[in-house]
Amino acid sequence: MEPQVLLDLKNVNKVFGNNHVLRDINLQIERGKFITFLGPSGCGKTTLLRSIAGFYTVDEGEVWIDGKQVNDLPPYKRGTPMVFQEYALFPHMTVFDNIAYGLDIKKRPEEEIEKRVKGALAQVKLTGLEGRYPHEMSGGQQQRVAMARALVMNSPIILLDEPLSNLDAKLREEVRVELRGIQQDLGLTVIYVTHDQLEALSMSDYVVVFNKGAIDQYGTPHEIYYEPRTQYVADFIGTTNFIEATVLEHNEREALVSYGKETPTKVLAKVLVNKGEQVLLSVRPESLRINHPDGGEFCIRATVKSSMFLGEKERYFLEDNAGKEWIVDAYDIGQTHYTGEVVITASADKLHLIKKNND
Ligand SMILES: Nc1ncnc2c1ncn2[C@@H]1O[C@H](COP(=O)(O)OP(=O)(O)OP(=O)(O)O)[C@@H](O)[C@H]1O
Ligand SMILES: [Mg+2]
CATH class of the missing domain: 3.40.50.300 (P-loop containing nucleotide triphosphate hydrolases)
Incomplete structure (x- = not known):
């Protein structure tokens, strides 16, 4: 052969x-x-x-x-x-x-x-x-x-x-x-x-x-x-949101991380990390949802700053209380137009742990 x-x-x-x-x-x-x-x-x-x-x-x-x-x-x-x-x-x-x-x-x-x-x-x-x-x-x-x-x-x-x-x-x-x-x-x-x-x-x-x-x-x-x-790959390919996080515990597949004032969340970790390490969580705009009834492990309040019609989706630009910017893509165009204060959520399996750039 x-x-x-x-x-x-x-x-x-x-x-x-x-x-x-x-x-x-x-x-x-x-x-x-x-x-x-x-x-x-x-x-x-x-x-x-x-x-x-x-x-x-x-x-x-x-x-x-x-x-x-x-x-x-x-x-x-x-x-x-x-x-x-x-x-x-x-x-x-x-x-x-x-x-x-x-x-x-x-x-x-x-x-x-x-x-x-x-x-x-x-x-x-x-x-x-x-x-x-x-x-x-x-x-x-x-x-x-x-x-x-x-x-x-x-x-x-x-x-x-x-x-x-x-x-x-x-x-x-x-x-x-x-x-x-x-x-x-x-x-x-x-x-x-x-x-x-x-x-x-x-x-x-x-x-x-x-x-x-x-x-x-x-x-x-x-x-x-x-x-x-x-971070380089996540940044280069498509659009993503980064969340600063700290590793509390980890094994070969998962890590328990904390970020901001939120309660710790378990996320998939395909890269090697250490306890106490500062890492990033990457979550794509289409993996985040606005005011969704099902919620999700990840949850944050933010205010809609602007939005942009992109054909099959509406892209929202938001800001949370800490002044951090968020990008969320909504596909329910024509049903709801979000304004003012909203809740952004994602399930934990949409958060991917990555190493921070060394440089
Ligand atoms: N024959 C050469 N002599 C000297 N330097 C070169 C030579 N060919 C390429 N380089 C340098 O090597 C680096 C990589 O070039 P390369 O052409 O491989 O990039 P690339 O990824 O194909 O870029 P692009 O997307 O613009 O085509 C560049 O800094 C370039 O200036
Ligand atoms: Mg080339």
Whole structure:
């Protein structure tokens, strides 16, 4: 049987001059999964992708692809095609020639090239358009040509560096769905780079969140969103409310915490904490409720300052007696509009304990 782990990064470090760009990257990626590298500009996403593809050699650590250590192999021997941030199709070449390019370079026989290009065209649903030039196609179609160019090489991993950044919002969403469909249909292993959180959450099997060249968290979109391990991850992905708290007691799964004048509450704790440690509780705006009859273990009085209509929900900005701001999303639009003093509640399982930032 083929090994499940397709890409194995062991303690990878990369330095440019005195800029330590990748720090102790350890990551194992399974065959057939869609993985997203997520993080703000400059955090090292492209650098890591290029290090996997072989355009950069790493300064420390090991890169394993399909059970082989590839540190010293050039890109064309690693077989990991990359679709670049500024995806460039050759404008003077037809779709067919664009897709055939990699095979031409490898000097494959003509019949084989013909067959493989036609196969790749069918996979991305562009059969019949092989005679067109890039400027005669929509942005989404061009993107699929770029995918076909990678597919035709029968590579173990396809690396996509922000491939949708040139498209408008609506088209991005369409191509996103298509890309994910192709990946699932063909069982491809894809690493996809983006700084768009929604893109990462909606497309991936696993998300890798980067913080200044290091991995802060690796997990499913659900884990990343609802169980952020660090303040950085909780802050970077979506909107959240933080509550300062102190650990009173803890075991491996739960912690008893106190915050403000409230009675102590038991919360899930997936990170290691110490008795007496100052921590944060993260609670998402959609997990809080206003004036809800069922209440919840977490309960606080606050005053509505303003609100904003966001289509499927109304976002409320509130302030409690201590002057702290709260953000709550209400989905019962049109039924109640909250004003003045209200009660905000949440059940304890919606509060997630995280470590405070060290810096
Ligand atoms: N070839 C290079 N030589 C020197 N420094 C580089 C080189 N490539 C990248 N860097 C630096 O490494 C850091 C990480 O860059 P990288 O391109 O990997 O970021 P990124 O996460 O892809 O950002 P973006 O979202 O803007 O594309 C930056 O500080 C950048 O200036
Ligand atoms: Mg980049």
